[in-house]
Amino acid sequence: MRVALFVTCLNDTMFPDTGRATVSLLERLGVTVDFPVGQTCCGQMHINSGYRREATTMMRGFLGAFAGYDAIVAPSSSCVGTVRHQFPKLADEAGDPGLTRDVEEVSPRIYDLSEFLVDRLGVEDVGAYFPHTVTYHSTCHSRRGIMLGDRPYRLLRAVRGLTLIDLPNSEECCGFGGTFSVKNPDVSVAMGSDKVRHVRETGAEVLVAADRSCLMHLGGLVSRSRGGVKTMHLAEVLAQTEESGHGHRRAS
Amino acid sequence: MSAKADILSRIRAARPDVTFDSPSDAYAIPRDYLRSPSVPEGIVDLFCERVADYKARVERVPAAGVPAAIAAALTTLGAQRVGVADGLPEEWRAALVASGVDVVTEHPGAALDIDALQALDAVVTGSAVAIAETGTIVLDGGATSGRRALTLVPDTHLCIVSVDDIVDGVPAALARLSPTRPLTWISGPSATSDIELQRVEGVHGPRTLHVLVVDPSGD
Amino acid sequence: MSRAFIGMPAFPAGAKEALGNPQLRSNLHHATTTIRDKRARVIAELPEWEDLRLSGAAIKDDVGRHLDRYLEQFEAEFTAAGGHVHWARDADEANRIVVDLVRATGETEVVKVKSMVTVECALNEALAEAGITALETDLAELIVQLADDLPSHILVPAIHLSRGEIREIFLANMSGVRDDLTDDPADLAGSARAYLRKRFMSAKVGISGANFMIADTGTLVVLESEGNGRMCLTLPETLISVVGIEKMLPTWSDLEVFMQLLPRSSTAERMNPYTTMWTGAHAGDGPKNVHVVLLDNGRTRALADPVGRQALRCIRCSACLNVCPVYERVGGKAYGSVYPGPIGAILNPLLHSVDNGPVEKSLPFASTLCGRCFEVCPVRIDIPDVLIHLRGRVVEETHHGLPGAEELGMRAAGLVLAKPGLLGAAQRAMGVASRLLSHRSTIGALPIPGWGANWSGARDIPVPPRQSFRRWWRRSHRSELPIPPSAQPQTRSETP
Numbered sequence: 001m002r003v004a005l006f007v008t009c010l011n012d013t014m015f016p017d018t019g020r021a022t023v024s025l026l027e028r029l030g031v032t033v034d035f036p037v038g039q040t041c042c043g044q045m046h047i048n049s050g051y052r053r054e055a056t057t058m059m060r061g062f063l064g065a066f067a068g069y070d071a072i073v074a075p076s077s078s079c080v081g082t083v084r085h086q087f088p089k090l091a092d093e094a095g096d097p098g099l100t101r102d103v104e105e106v107s108p109r110i111y112d113l114s115e116f117l118v119d120r121l122g123v124e125d126v127g128a129y130f131p132h133t134v135t136y137h138s139t140c141h142s143r144r145g146i147m148l149g150d151r152p153y154r155l156l157r158a159v160r161g162l163t164l165i166d167l168p169n170s171e172e173c174c175g176f177g178g179t180f181s182v183k184n185p186d187v188s189v190a191m192g193s194d195k196v197r198h199v200r201e202t203g204a205e206v207l208v209a210a211d212r213s214c215l216m217h218l219g220g221l222v223s224r225s226r227g228g229v230k231t232m233h234l235a236e237v238l239a240q241t242e243e244s245g246h247g248h249r250r251a252s
Numbered sequence: 253m254s255a256k257a258d259i260l261s262r263i264r265a266a267r268p269d270v271t272f273d274s275p276s277d278a279y280a281i282p283r284d285y286l287r288s289p290s291v292p293e294g295i296v297d298l299f300c301e302r303v304a305d306y307k308a309r310v311e312r313v314p315a316a317g318v319p320a321a322i323a324a325a326l327t328t329l330g331a332q333r334v335g336v337a338d339g340l341p342e343e344w345r346a347a348l349v350a351s352g353v354d355v356v357t358e359h360p361g362a363a364l365d366i367d368a369l370q371a372l373d374a375v376v377t378g379s380a381v382a383i384a385e386t387g388t389i390v391l392d393g394g395a396t397s398g399r400r401a402l403t404l405v406p407d408t409h410l411c412i413v414s415v416d417d418i419v420d421g422v423p424a425a426l427a428r429l430s431p432t433r434p435l436t437w438i439s440g441p442s443a444t445s446d447i448e449l450q451r452v453e454g455v456h457g458p459r460t461l462h463v464l465v466v467d468p469s470g471d
Numbered sequence: 472m473s474r475a476f477i478g479m480p481a482f483p484a485g486a487k488e489a490l491g492n493p494q495l496r497s498n499l500h501h502a503t504t505t506i507r508d509k510r511a512r513v514i515a516e517l518p519e520w521e522d523l524r525l526s527g528a529a530i531k532d533d534v535g536r537h538l539d540r541y542l543e544q545f546e547a548e549f550t551a552a553g554g555h556v557h558w559a560r561d562a563d564e565a566n567r568i569v570v571d572l573v574r575a576t577g578e579t580e581v582v583k584v585k586s587m588v589t590v591e592c593a594l595n596e597a598l599a600e601a602g603i604t605a606l607e608t609d610l611a612e613l614i615v616q617l618a619d620d621l622p623s624h625i626l627v628p629a630i631h632l633s634r635g636e637i638r639e640i641f642l643a644n645m646s647g648v649r650d651d652l653t654d655d656p657a658d659l660a661g662s663a664r665a666y667l668r669k670r671f672m673s674a675k676v677g678i679s680g681a682n683f684m685i686a687d688t689g690t691l692v693v694l695e696s697e698g699n700g701r702m703c704l705t706l707p708e709t710l711i712s713v714v715g716i717e718k719m720l721p722t723w724s725d726l727e728v729f730m731q732l733l734p735r736s737s738t739a740e741r742m743n744p745y746t747t748m749w750t751g752a753h754a755g756d757g758p759k760n761v762h763v764v765l766l767d768n769g770r771t772r773a774l775a776d777p778v779g780r781q782a783l784r785c786i787r788c789s790a791c792l793n794v795c796p797v798y799e800r801v802g803g804k805a806y807g808s809v810y811p812g813p814i815g816a817i818l819n820p821l822l823h824s825v826d827n828g829p830v831e832k833s834l835p836f837a838s839t840l841c842g843r844c845f846e847v848c849p850v851r852i853d854i855p856d857v858l859i860h861l862r863g864r865v866v867e868e869t870h871h872g873l874p875g876a877e878e879l880g881m882r883a884a885g886l887v888l889a890k891p892g893l894l895g896a897a898q899r900a901m902g903v904a905s906r907l908l909s910h911r912s913t914i915g916a917l918p919i920p921g922w923g924a925n926w927s928g929a930r931d932i933p934v935p936p937r938q939s940f941r942r943w944w945r946r947s948h949r950s951e952l953p954i955p956p957s958a959q960p961q962t963r964s965e966t967p
Contacts, residue, residue: 007940010886013898014933016940023944035944040886046881048840050862054885061889076622086859144842173796177839182922184837185485189929190800191839223913255558257914259716259767263539266775270536279536281529285522285728302741363755366672386734386742400705400747404698405672423727431688431723432552434705434753437746442698444610445659452660455556455610456667456697456744 002035004066006074006110008212008248009041011233015104015212021239022075022113025128028241029121033073038065044082047090048178056090063102071120072110075235077142077210080112084146112142112210113235114151124154130240131161135204137195137218139211140173151236152210159237166203169194176217192221206230275332286423295384299418300465302387306440307453308461315468319347321409322376324461326353329372329408335364337402340376340393340412348376358402369401375410375458381428382413386439387423389413389463393434400434409458411438415467479807495623495631499802502630503793509739510790510847516741517731522921526728528851531784532718535774541686541719542765548689554761559713561768566597569711569762576709576760578676582692584703585609585774586680587625587787588715588766591809594678605678606670608699610663615642615881623803625789625810626737631802634659656911667699669869676702677758681714682764682786683729687722690750691763694733694743704747708757717783729786732849736788758801769822778860779821784850785814791844791854797837806834814843817857825861826869835861876921891941898939905935 003026026033032112037054040061042134049177062083066072074080087107091100133188136156142148153166175181175191182188196218205227207222219231253261258324296387300310313321333354336345340357349355355371358364364372378396379389391397399463403409419425429435442457453459479485489495492514514520534541546556559565559913573581581598583589583605595616596606607616615622618640622628629637639653641662648662679700683692691712693700704710720726734743747775750759774780792798792812804812807830808819816838835858844854870878887893908914913931926932 006784007687009894012940013901014935016936020741020943033803035567035941037945038891040891043888046888047884048859049864049877049881050835050859050864050866051881051885052863052866054889057885057889073753107792123762140839140841144846150688172840173843175796177841179922180836180839180960182925184483184486184797185928186483186490187797188839190490191796192930205727215664216674217930217934220913220932223931224915224929225696255560258560259558259765259771260539260542262767262771263542263716266771266780269777279529279533281533282522285519285526285731305741306744333814356635361755365659365780370672373627376909383742386740393753393756404705409567411537422730424723426724426727426730429750431690431750433683434750434756435746435748436701437742437748439740439742440744440745442696452656454910455660455664455697455699456608456671456702 001031001070002034002068003031003071003073004036004069006039006042006062006066006072006079007035008054008074008079010216011075011214014216015233016241018212018233018235020074020235022073023233024244025126025239026073028239029117029123029126031121034069036065036069040065042079042082043082043090044079044086045113045178047086049136052093056094056143058063059087060099063106066106066109067102071116072106073113073116074110075113075210075233076212077108077112077146077148079143079211080110080115080185081141082108083107084232089247108192112146112148114148114155114210115146117155117238118151125158126155126238128159128238128240129161130159132206132235133163133165133202133204133207134208135165135167135199135202136170137174137199137209138170139165139209139214140211143171147221148210153189155234155238156208159240162237162250165204167202168198174214174218176214181217183229188217189221192217196225196229203231206232206237208232208234210234260421265272293404295418295420296415298466299382299384299387299413302384303389303440303463304387304460306387308440308463310463310465312465312467315466318412318464318466319344321464322348322412323351323353326351326374326376329374329460331408333371333373334347335372335375335398335402337375337377337396337398339398340378353379354368358399363399363407364402366405369405372406372441374410375406376403376410376412377403378412378414379417383420383422383425383443384418388425388437390425390429391436391438392429393436395437400436403436404457407458408460408462410462412464412466415465418465479830480536480667481829482805482807482837482916483833484798485805486801486837493631494798495798495802498633499799502624502627502652503799506739506793510736510793513735513739513741517545517705517735523732524726524849524851526535527732527783527849528784528788530720530725530728531850532781534717535723535780535783537721538716538719538774541721542716544686545689545719546683546765547765548687549751550727550823552689554689554751554763557762557764559764559768562592562766563590565673565713565764565766565768566594569594569604569713570597570601572709572711572762573598573676574601575678578603578709580604580606580670580674581678582606582608582616582670582703582707583612584628584673584677584679584695584700586713587809588680588713589678590622592713592766606667608667608703609695609951610660610697613663614640617641621804623811624792625787625803626792628803631804650702657863664715667702671699671702671706674707676709676711677707678699679703679710679712681712681718681763683720683725683726684714684718685720685723688750690723690748690755692726692746692748694746698739698745701745701747705757706751707758709760709762711762711764713764713766715766715768715770717785732803733788733913736786736790736847736849738852772824773818773821777819781852781856782814782817782821782857784852785818786850788845790849793838794843795838796841797839806830806837810833813838813854815863817854820861820864824868825865832865832869835865880922886896895939898942901935902937902939905937908934947954
């Protein structure tokens with residue numbers, strides 16, 4: 001099985017540790033991961049802002065970079081949602097049958113990390129060790145977009161030493177919403193503050209999610225107030241072992 | 253162009269994709285909701301339960317007990333002047349008269365005027381159909397239901413429902429009702445939740461709804 | 472008097488103002504969470520709920536395909552039953568028709584049942600200009616009217632007001648009200664009953680909307696709770712109903728789907744207290760002069776949008792409002808139009824075009840696309856999908872003249888993100904910046920006008936990392952640069 005990593009433009013640029021953790025985790029589980037260097041972005045931000053032509057160009061780039069792989073793994077449920085649900089629409093609008101064919105070929109092969117682990121590799125216990133209290137934010141894309149269901153919870157519960165605390169009101173949006181966070185900052189911050197309040201209510205040391213985008217928004221609010229809660233992507237938690245501590249060494 | 257012609261042509265222009273007249277298989281409307289009745293056995297019990305949920309008073313009476321039940325209810329409610337639908341069975345109307353209330357029958361073609369309606373303390377009617385699942389009574393403006401204003405203006409409505417007219421759910425009710433008649437669906441007394449979402453019973457319609465569920469076979 | 476929504480600011484401005492009102496937020500939170508929970512319970516009783524949703528969506532889509540045929544059928548049936556049918560292309564035409572019909576009766580006062588479409592048309596204002604007083608009879612609409620305010624919710628328009636505020640409004644504006652009126656909801660409702668009852672009994676003209684109209688029988692249907700609908704629909708001599716053309720249902724039995732979907736989705740009840748169904752004029756029962764005004768006012772424009780037309784399935788239940796985290800925090804007025812919340816964010820731009828003004832242009836962005844609205848919509852309108860589609864239309868149809876800062880920024884970002892080389896270069900530039908900020912882990916103030924300030928007003932942002940992921944990969948996996956599968960040599964030669 002040829003597996004490619006779609007690290008996503010956000011992780012590539014702002015949160016490389018999420019990408020490194022994903023690689024380290026998959027390699028530990030015996031998966032050889034390629035990183036097609038032709039990749040850039042799935043176009044989600046442009047689609048959600050209405051710049052569909054630019055997004056279509058990015059989509060073509062994505063399809064070219066990832067052609068021929070059996071599986072594409074992405075540590076971002078929102079990007080997976082874009083590839084699955086928005087790519088077919090963009091291709092339809094472009095009226096290019098070749099493009100539609102490429103989308104039909106590639107889109108079904110993308111997986112969110114937790115989907116790949118649970119559904120393709122069939123594992124819930126990834127051999128991780130993380131002795132901390134954790135609460136999990138089920139992002140709207142993971143919950144209602146690609147419907148990850150309880151996969152992330154099962155993965156987290158199998159982590160040795162980890163105490164998972166339920167987040168109250170978990171079904172409510174955190175208020176990030178992509179460009180909503182800057183086009184409607186007042187409402188975005190009001191929603192985020194409510195979410196942070198619930199996070200603090202759990203007393204957890206770490207807030208985990210399947211999307212670094214929501215974590216950036218919530219983490220930014222936490223940091224601006226009294227701090228005290230660390231944000232980590234699910235991949236980063238699952239990559240932790242007794243030996244790893246911080247930083248991610250490649251499994252040799 | 254007339255407004256009608258304009259609107260119709262805009263509609264057609266909006267749908268260049270529609271080239272067929274009647275629904276094709278591709279667009280057949282699924283009706284899977286009809287597959288299984290969601291209402292268990294005992295629709296009469298269910299109806300009574302659901303009506304009571306709306307804070308209406310419900311009593312089950314055998315056919316023979318109806319006149320006494322009507323009289324007793326009206327006494328409890330302190331109703332002295334009572335309007336009656338023309339189609340109410342004669343024996344019930346006679347029993348009412350005998351009990352001492354002023355009975356005002358609204359005959360077809362001789363509608364009570366608004367002052368006469370306002371002077372009524374209560375109104376007694378039958379009904380056309382009742383729905384168990386939702387606790388709904390449907391009046392159809394006919395002889396047993398009475399004219400719509402008759403059941404609207406007085407503050408108390410005593411409504412008689414025959415168990416033979418109780419159906420399980422909304423689809424069955426619609427099948428029995430005639431759309432050429434003026435229909436009033438009643439599910440409890442009037443209510444509003446407009447003030448801080450607190451439900452307040454009794455705004456404009458009859459504030460008291462009293463339902464007699466009658467088994468014509470007498471049991 | 473309910474003012475028409477003219478000159479309302481774009482959503483972000485309306486939202487900011489609303490957020491500054493803690494009473495509003497508290498009322499909205501209480502209202503929406505209460506209804507939300509009730510709705511969940513009452514829907515759990517129906518195992519066929521999803522089937523009803525699918526049928527409801529399919530029936531409404533059928534209406535959208537054959538609306539011309541159904542409208543003509545309805546007109547024929549309603550007329551044959553003694554009613555009168557009028558057609559109105561827009562709000563002004565509808566208002567003229569209604570004013571003329573009222574004038575023909577010689578009356579100068581009418582009683583009204585709550586009808587959003589008449590607010591859409593600003594009918595009350597048109598009537599007032601013609602010297603005709605329209606008295607709203609729904610308790611919440613009456614409150615809003617007496618307060619000269621605007622409704623904030625489709626179903627409970629006065630939800631932004633506390634009982635104390637309502638008491639004040641009644642004392643100040645309701646003639647004949649008792650001096651010792653308390654703020655107990657039962658007392659308030661009782662005083663409204665007394666005030667309105669006199670007027671119901673003497674009204675000669677009633678004006679309403681309709682929830683549904685049925686093509687094959689010529690029937691109109693109005694669902695309500697308080698009884699004022701029954702009063703306005705049956706006591707006056709003349710009844711005029713203004714109905715949006717999308718309220719159509721094809722057949723009598725189709726009503727069975729919607730009489731189950733609507734009460735449970737809106738007031739979260741098995742059935743609402745009163746529903747009136749009438750077909751033309753009924754001899755000896757109710758109004759003798761029965762009119763319906765079929766209104767377009769942008770519905771055909773919405774119908775022409777292949778992705779957006781699903782918004783016309785809407786049955787105005789307001790379930791989407793009750794689950795929307797944005798609506799919950801800002802209420803209806805921030806949406807600057809008759810229809811607020813998620814459905815308003817798509818319906819208003821579709822009816823009036825995205826280019827109509829700052830409100831229509833901003834509404835498609837008044838959402839985080841969280842998707843809760845789609846989950847609860849009884850007719851399965853995929854609101855997030857339509858929002859994304861409308862955002863594309865905003866960019867395509869409203870960007871005139873020289874591009875603004877947002878457009879320049881997005882197009883530039885699009886260029887950078889299209890090419891791995893450019894992306895890498897941009898990342899290296901950010902890495903330089905982060906070296907300069909090496910003593911910090913977060914940035915408190917982003918020196919970018921507009922969006923930068925919007926982010927960092929209340930949020931920190933991490934300092935960009937020194938090294939992007941792709942840079943790390945190249946360094947750590949240099950010896951193992953994979954050959955993409957598509958570039959691997961083929962075992963058989965390509966045929967030219």
